[in-house]
Amino acid sequence: MNVENLLVLAVALLMFPQLAQTLYSPALGDIGQAFAVGPERAGQTLSVYFLAFALGVVVWGRLCDRLGRRPVMLAGLAICACASALALNVSTFNGLLLAQAVAAFGAAVGSVVTQTVLRDRFEGAELAQVFSVMGIALAASPAIGLFSGATLVQHFGYRGMLAGLLLLALVLWGWCLWALPETRPASVSSASLGETFGLMLRDMQVWRSVGLVAAFNIALFSYYSVGQRGLSTVEFGYSGVLLALGSGMGAWLNKLLLKRGLRSEQLVLTAAGIAVLGSLLVLALQDSWLFVWPMLLVVLAFGMAIPNVLGAALVAYPDRLGTAAAVFGLLYYLVIGGGLALVAWAQELGWSLLVCGLAALWLAAPRVLRS
Known part of the structure; x- marks a missing residue:
């Protein structure tokens, strides 16, 4: 498989988890009505998604070092498809949560295994450029997810969203069966998950990267969790297009700035500052629909920061990329899931964004000061 075709498939696979996450957002109101639960409990579906996703990251990341990238990818997508089909037939909210958790567990394969495949094929500056390209493509994911989710919910209710997720998982499974190559190196470290976990827990660089990934993601998905205030379902869906831009x-x-020689650390710090500015403006305008405009600064910061953080996160673990990616993903998805649970409980977008922005600024500053 040539590089161009691999990158196209990688884009689709990396977009899949984000699409699955944002497809749910416009359906929260309909889910609440269908199962007679309040917005706080309906909003917990996103936190459940991330917590189950974190478990999936560990399992699939470890298995792709043991069994190979291709068979693990196919297994994860198949589980996601089966769980989505099950969710279409549940009659209780707890049943929906369980089916969603299993679907999220399967969907995690699109994140951890795809990143591992890219790290197998690229390294150094080339890897940073690849993640930048991925970042541009991933920017479309929230817009597609919100718009598609809103359209499906408007015409078919939350079950339309679930059917869309099922179809997407089946299409990706068929594509991977046909085109995904096996990229696992011939020599992979035999280090255990526990050994790698202990090593990474003592690595402050890993924790700093975990905190940065979590802070920017919680800020982004806070909007999808509690940002519909004052907007109709259709308006909320269209707002995703604006934020994707x-x-x-x-x-x-x-x-562009990487090509001009700026360091990744500088760009992450700049992004954190932009996120703080955007969150302050959202906080000032959150009683008006105008808060959507400064939210653009928050998502711009996300687009700047995440490729740099991901590109540098696992450079110290080239001999165990799948396992290291599993541990790394587990840590940041647990933090994201916990953070979104707090956001759903608080129902405060502006303050949630500000806390995330300040945390990112605090975590990014030492990276620049050390260099």
Whole structure:
């Protein structure tokens, strides 16, 4: 498989988890009505998604070192498809949560295994450029997810969203069966998951990267969890298009500045500052629909920061990329899931964004000061 075709498939696989996450957002209101639960409990579906996703990251990341990238990818997508089909037939909210958790567990394969495949094929500056390209493509994911989810919910209710997720998982499974190559190196470290976990827990660089990934993701998904205030379902879906432009602009700007010689650490710090500014403006305008405009700054910061953080996170673990990616993903998805649970409980977008922005600024500053 040539590089161009691999990158196209990688884009689709990396977009899949984000699409699955954002497809749910416009359906939260309909889910609440269908199962007679309040917005706080309906909003917990996103936190459940991330917590189950974190478990999936560990399992699939470890298995792709043991069994290979291709068979693990096919297994994860198959589980996601089966769970989505099951969710279409549940009659209780707890049943929906369980089916969603299993689907999220399967969907995690699209994140951890795809990143591992890219790290198998690329390294150094080339890997940073690849993640920048991925970042530009991923910027479209929230827009596609929100718009598609809103359209499906408007015409078919939350079950339309579940059917869309099922179809997407089946299409990706067929594509991978036909085209995904096996990229696992001939020599992979025999280090255990426990050994790698202990090593990474003592690595402050890993924790700093975990905190940065979590802070920017919680800020982004806080909007999808509690940002519908004052907007109709259709307006909320269209707002995702606007925010995707901001995220894409951030990823494009990041790629441009990297080519001009700026260091990744500088770009992450700049992005954190932009996120703080955007969160302050959202906080000031959150009683008006105008808060959507400064939210553009928050998602622009996400687009700038995430490719740099991911590109540098596991450079110290080239002999165990799948296992290291499993541990790394587990840590940051647990933090994201916990953070989104707090956001759903608080129902405060502006303050949630500000806390995330300040945390990112605090975590990014030492990276620049050390260099």
